[in-house]
Amino acid sequence: MRTERYLPYALIAPSVLFLLFFFAWPLLEALLLSVRGGGGGWTLENFQRMAADLYFKDALKYTLLLALVVVPLQVVLALGMAMLLGGLSRGRDLFLYVWTIPLGISDLAAGIVWLAIFTERGYLNSLLQALGLIEQPQLWLSYETPWMIFLAVVAAEVWRATAIVFVILVAGLQLIPKEYSEAAEVFGATPWQRFWRVTLPLLKPSLQVALILRTILALEVFAVVVALGGRNLPVLAGEAYYWYNAYQNPGVAAAYAVVVLGISVLATLVYLRLMRPRQEEAA
Amino acid sequence: MASIRVENVEKTFGRFKALNGVSLEVRDQEFVVLLGPSGCGKTTLLRIIAGLEQADKGRVWIGDRDVTLLPPRARRIAMVFQNYAVFPHLTVYENIAFGLRMQKVSPEKLKANVERAAALMHIENLLGRYPAQLSGGQRQRVAVARALAVEPEVLLMDEPLSNLDALLRLEMRAELKRLLAESRTTTLYVTHDQVEAMSLADRIAVMNAGAIVQYDTPMRVYQEPASVFVGGFIGSPPMNFLRLRVEGQRVRLGSLDLEPPAEVGAEVLLGVRPEDLEVYPAEQPQSFAAQVLVVEPLGPHLLLTLNFAGQAFKATVPPDFPAAAGQTLWLRPQPSRLRWLEPGSGRAFATG
Ligand SMILES: Nc1ncnc2c1ncn2[C@@H]1O[C@H](COP(=O)(O)OP(=O)(O)OP(=O)(O)O)[C@@H](O)[C@H]1O
Ligand SMILES: [Mg+2]
Numbered sequence: 001m002r003t004e005r006y007l008p009y010a011l012i013a014p015s016v017l018f019l020l021f022f023f024a025w026p027l028l029e030a031l032l033l034s035v036r037g038g039g040g041g042w043t044l045e046n047f048q049r050m051a052a053d054l055y056f057k058d059a060l061k062y063t064l065l066l067a068l069v070v071v072p073l074q075v076v077l078a079l080g081m082a083m084l085l086g087g088l089s090r091g092r093d094l095f096l097y098v099w100t101i102p103l104g105i106s107d108l109a110a111g112i113v114w115l116a117i118f119t120e121r122g123y124l125n126s127l128l129q130a131l132g133l134i135e136q137p138q139l140w141l142s143y144e145t146p147w148m149i150f151l152a153v154v155a156a157e158v159w160r161a162t163a164i165v166f167v168i169l170v171a172g173l174q175l176i177p178k179e180y181s182e183a184a185e186v187f188g189a190t191p192w193q194r195f196w197r198v199t200l201p202l203l204k205p206s207l208q209v210a211l212i213l214r215t216i217l218a219l220e221v222f223a224v225v226v227a228l229g230g231r232n233l234p235v236l237a238g239e240a241y242y243w244y245n246a247y248q249n250p251g252v253a254a255a256y257a258v259v260v261l262g263i264s265v266l267a268t269l270v271y272l273r274l275m276r277p278r279q280e281e282a283a
Numbered sequence: 284m285a286s287i288r289v290e291n292v293e294k295t296f297g298r299f300k301a302l303n304g305v306s307l308e309v310r311d312q313e314f315v316v317l318l319g320p321s322g323c324g325k326t327t328l329l330r331i332i333a334g335l336e337q338a339d340k341g342r343v344w345i346g347d348r349d350v351t352l353l354p355p356r357a358r359r360i361a362m363v364f365q366n367y368a369v370f371p372h373l374t375v376y377e378n379i380a381f382g383l384r385m386q387k388v389s390p391e392k393l394k395a396n397v398e399r400a401a402a403l404m405h406i407e408n409l410l411g412r413y414p415a416q417l418s419g420g421q422r423q424r425v426a427v428a429r430a431l432a433v434e435p436e437v438l439l440m441d442e443p444l445s446n447l448d449a450l451l452r453l454e455m456r457a458e459l460k461r462l463l464a465e466s467r468t469t470t471l472y473v474t475h476d477q478v479e480a481m482s483l484a485d486r487i488a489v490m491n492a493g494a495i496v497q498y499d500t501p502m503r504v505y506q507e508p509a510s511v512f513v514g515g516f517i518g519s520p521p522m523n524f525l526r527l528r529v530e531g532q533r534v535r536l537g538s539l540d541l542e543p544p545a546e547v548g549a550e551v552l553l554g555v556r557p558e559d560l561e562v563y564p565a566e567q568p569q570s571f572a573a574q575v576l577v578v579e580p581l582g583p584h585l586l587l588t589l590n591f592a593g594q595a596f597k598a599t600v601p602p603d604f605p606a607a608a609g610q611t612l613w614l615r616p617q618p619s620r621l622r623w624l625e626p627g628s629g630r631a632f633a634t635g
Contacts, residue, residue, distance in 0.1 A: 179368040182364075183368035184370075186335070186355045186356070187356075187381050187382035187429070187433065188382060198370065202371070204372075
């Protein structure tokens with residue numbers, strides 16, 4: 001009786017300790033770092049320096065814009081792919097594997113793949129030249145055209161990380177018994193109505209997970225941006241890196257990290273609230 | 284005009300033949316019950332009629348339309364699913380309203396139909412709840428109400444009352460029968476419950492192993508089973524079958540001298556229902572003797588298990604009948620209720 005009561009706690013204790021040690025503690029350290037001055041007292045100096053920095057506004061803008069463009073695009077694409085996959089009776093696994101290949105590629109490698117396409121002597125210019133559309137190789141990814149870099153990053157991110165959303169949604173779709181869709185069909189729902197009125201509402205838990213996960217990861221975007229644009233397209237995670245490494249100022253770097261954290265928490269809360277499953281629905 | 288006609292439908296799942304050339308016609312406004320043991324293909328047949336499953340062979344007609352290739356929503360039917368399939372993300376009200384919303388009926392009609400269907404199934408106090416907050420039987424009634432609300436011409440029901448308590452089932456059964464007769468709905472109704480089948484059906488289609496073995500009015504299915512299977516499946520206790528020798532075109536059973544159909548072989552099965560045996564404590568003319576093996580008091584009557592020449596069979600007697608194990612009794616079957624069957628195939632001989 002006694003051991004049974006304490007056993008669950010004993011079993012989860014190692015993982016809790018692990019998380020506390022490797023996540024909670026560094027998190028706390030970073031928070032403290034961001035609000036501690038050189039003398040050791042409490043200060044908002046780091047945040048003020050961050051906000052006054054030339055790059056801060058752009059970094060914030062581009063980070064939010066990227067998340068705003070990339071995440072919905074990925075969810076819509078992944079949803080479409082998952083629905084298409086559900087319509088297959090044969091070769092389902094083959095498509096699933098092919099579509100999830102990008103999951104195996106690191107984000108830096110993905111950035112470099114797309115750099116090879118967009119760089120001055122890259123595949124895109126070679127192709128356009130071969131087609132006779134341009135005379136000279138174009139400079140696509142320069143500081144003068146941040147929007148080009150932005151689009152290249154969007155393309156790379158969509159290509160690289162849609163698969164994770166896709167996998168979550170495929171798993172979610174498989175959990176929905178097909179009888180609901182069948183019942184809807186018998187009662188006269190068109191495929192479109194079945195999707196909107198039955199499949200999508202029942203997929204809400206998986207959508208929520210995918211959205212939270214992807215939004216948090218999108219707010220941390222770094223390697224792809226560095227590979228494609230360097231600091232020509234500043235983002236928050238990148239700035240934290242530069243302040244820590246190049247400027248040797250962990251305090252401001254920590255302030256950036258805290259901003260990313262704050263936005264992530266806010267976004268998660270918004271998702272949880274907007275897509276809250278009504279208590280009564282829980283089966 | 285909304286009859287259902289199924290012609291020679293075959294369906295194979297992998298290597299397993301679930302339907303083996305099924306033909307069935309349900310007339311306009313008729314109430315037909317599909318009755319058969321678990322796994323005989325009832326749900327499969329219903330799903331093929333609904334269009335949720337494609338037959339390998341054969342055609343399906345609803346009214347004068349060949350719907351074999353039409354999708355479910357074009358078939359204009361309603362269905363109660365065996366596993367309910369009540370939408371978990373919609374309230375009871377919205378579940379019942381689902382079909383009406385798809386048909387884009389006016390808000391007044393929608394409200395009226397939903398409320399009427401809910402009242403009929405006694406779930407009007409549950410309209411605001413979600414399915415997760417309902418019991419199995421309540422969910423099942425939502426599924427029935429959802430089908431009734433659309434006022435279909437053709438209604439397919441797959442064991443719609445299976446999860447209700449005996450009293451409620453009795454009541455719902457009567458109400459369904461009244462409602463569907465009033466609305467002149469053509470109904471195909473699946474059940475395991477033979478009492479339900481007998482009470483509801485204009486005609487019963489008895490299925491076994493992917494085929495329809497008898498399709499007739501309840502009384503005829505009961506009294507004149509087409510085979511040993513039907514006689515044994517319908518009736519509780521089931522029909523008795525005594526294996527008897529044929530000698531010179533006569534069959535002797537105690538002091539009974541019976542004339543089997545002309546085409547019998549050396550042996551024949553005599554089918555007789557337990558309640559069609561008159562039981563006497565003393566010897567009678569035109570009767571046969573048997574030993575009592577077991578006496579089971581069932582309330583309205585006693586169920587006797589008896590032994591005749593090494594074959595066990597059952598008979599029912601009034602509750603005050605003096606019977607005890609080991610006793611010898613004399614039985615006289617009602618001559619008009621005898622059924623002759625072929626021992627090899629189990630099929631009944633045509634009655635002359
Ligand atoms: N999708 C399927 N794949 C493989 N076999 C199936 C499938 N659906 C049904 N079967 C098989 O077909 C046979 C008939 O199934 P069906 O569901 O029609 O039975 P049923 O008469 O409705 O039984 P019950 O009374 O238990 O509901 C069963 O043996 C079942 O195992
Ligand atoms: Mg079934």
